[in-house]
Amino acid sequence: MRADARQNRDRIVEVARELFAGRGLDVPMAAIARRAGVGMATLYRRFPTKESLVTEVFSDQFAECVSILDDALADPDPWHGLCTGIERICAMHAVDRGFTAAFVSAFPQSFDIDGERARADSALTELIDRAKRAGQLRADFALDDVTLVLMANSGIIAGTPEASLAASRRLVAYLLSAFRADNAHPLPPPAPLNLFDVLPKRR
Amino acid sequence: MRADARQNRDRIVEVARELFAGRGLDVPMAAIARRAGVGMATLYRRFPTKESLVTEVFSDQFAECVSILDDALADPDPWHGLCTGIERICAMHAVDRGFTAAFVSAFPQSFDIDGERARADSALTELIDRAKRAGQLRADFALDDVTLVLMANSGIIAGTPEASLAASRRLVAYLLSAFRADNAHPLPPPAPLNLFDVLPKRR
DNA sequence: GGTCAAGTGGACAGCGGTTTCCACTTACGA
DNA sequence: TCGTAAGTGGAAACCGCTGTCCACTTGACC
Known part of the structure; x- marks a missing residue:
């Protein structure tokens, strides 16, 4: 896994943790992507479903x-x-x-x-x-x-x-x-x- | 208010009460209309928003x-x-x-x-x-x-x-x-x- | 420096919901 | 019986969401 990819992945999890904690699970995936400074593709490459992100988080x-x-x-x-x-x-x-x-x-x-x-x-x-x-x-x-x-x-x-x-x-x-x-x-x-x-x- | 309209209105409220009680507020408006045997127009004529229906119910x-x-x-x-x-x-x-x-x-x-x-x-x-x-x-x-x-x-x-x-x-x-x-x-x-x-x- | 697979952004398809719209129907007073 | 305003069904506009796609970029090994 490339270094920049790893960094993006970590950032996604970190941001998701924050948003989920504050606003519950119905934060849109797009909000997580935006806030993490990545595109949807990046997000969905790492976590093919929202559920898998939640599980990881x-x-x-x-x-x-x-x-x-x-x-x-x-x-x-x-x-x-x-x-x-x-x-x-x-x-x-x-x-x-x-x-x-x-x-x-x-x-x-x-x-x-x-x-x-x-x-x-x-x-x-x-x-x-x-x-x-x-x-x-x-x-x-x-x-x-x-x-x-x-x-x-x-x-x-x-x-x-x-x-x-x-x-x-x-x-x-x-x-x-x-x-x-x-x-x-x-x-x-x-x-x-x-x-x-x-x-x-x-x- | 016409008699048939009155009847429809009452039926809508009755059905909504049932569905809301059992499944919470996120029952679709269409489900309420269908089950009450009326069209969307009838429902929205009486209750211009979902919120107003909830309030009435x-x-x-x-x-x-x-x-x-x-x-x-x-x-x-x-x-x-x-x-x-x-x-x-x-x-x-x-x-x-x-x-x-x-x-x-x-x-x-x-x-x-x-x-x-x-x-x-x-x-x-x-x-x-x-x-x-x-x-x-x-x-x-x-x-x-x-x-x-x-x-x-x-x-x-x-x-x-x-x-x-x-x-x-x-x-x-x-x-x-x-x-x-x-x-x-x-x-x-x-x-x-x-x-x-x-x-x-x-x- | 060059190569290319891995990585990327953003547009878009699909879906399920609310609300709107309009052409048609019907109850009911005259 | 008839005219008409009130009432009606259902199609579709619209919205926000998840998940897909593809043309473009870039890190890392040669």
Whole structure:
């Protein structure tokens, strides 16, 4: 790959990351090309579809999600691990509108390759079990309640990223306090939510 | 207005309500016309823009929101009033994707005519104050936390309306339990969220 | 310096949406 | 029964988007 081409490619990804973060995934490809100072051909040579660009742009953050989960599992205090994990992932979403969209709805099949999801599910189940056994997490907490938090958090969009982050933090704090074992007010039954089956029937 | 025209108009609104509820606001106008058995001209004669159709379709539900707020204020038990009000409005949103979109983002200026919003704000402030004085609502609860609940709730979209409703109910129950005075775990500061200033800079 | 494959910009095809337009039809008062 | 304004369907103008194409340019190896 020629040096100038490499440079253009990097610039495209960098610009796309910025624009997606600020304005969500529906930034036109032309805007990305213009802002990166390249033509459409260059953009589409590197990324044959918009989806492939999105995947590339957010692959780091998907990886970070996985490592956040690992950190959470490794925490000797399962309750602390669970809280910190949820807080970190929600903060990532609050700060980056494009990531939220990529994660929740737009291109779900770009994730879930080789059983990421199954792995995530079993890690979370393990963490939840441990926190319950330690008497810190309420007994009627369900795996799908984690999805519930993520979906709720995805609804939070304020004017600036800072405002979104503040709102998201407060929401998460409220929810985590409701998850504590010492706050076992009665609840409706858990709702089955499969994050990846949820929205779009593949338009 | 001619009788047949009246009938067509009603049919358009009815069909639009159905489609918006199920699939959100991005149903094409042509789909509405087809399903209502009329041509584009008929549709656009009655509703010169898509926005005007949306406004008409959801005006009832906006009105219902106001009356829910009145009911809440009229409740002798302010905590019960607040909870019931929030539950009812969130349930409306959970069951109707179009309404959520109309309410939260798409056409905010269709609401907020003649100070609806100011009235809603002051009614809520009153309700919140009373619930705090009764010692049922935690003291650090903020007006914007109500907005926080609505935004969080708007993120909940499951496969079927029933599933969405179940998820929404569970989320709201978690949040309300976190709002109780006897659950005063520490919180980050309230986030200023002006629902109507939030998303779209009027594209 | 010369060569040429790799790289490039920008025009354009195709698509799915909103809105407009116009020639035709119909309800209904006289 | 008839005249007419109100009502109508559907074609097409228009717009912004993704993705394609091709004639032109340029980096890097000889």
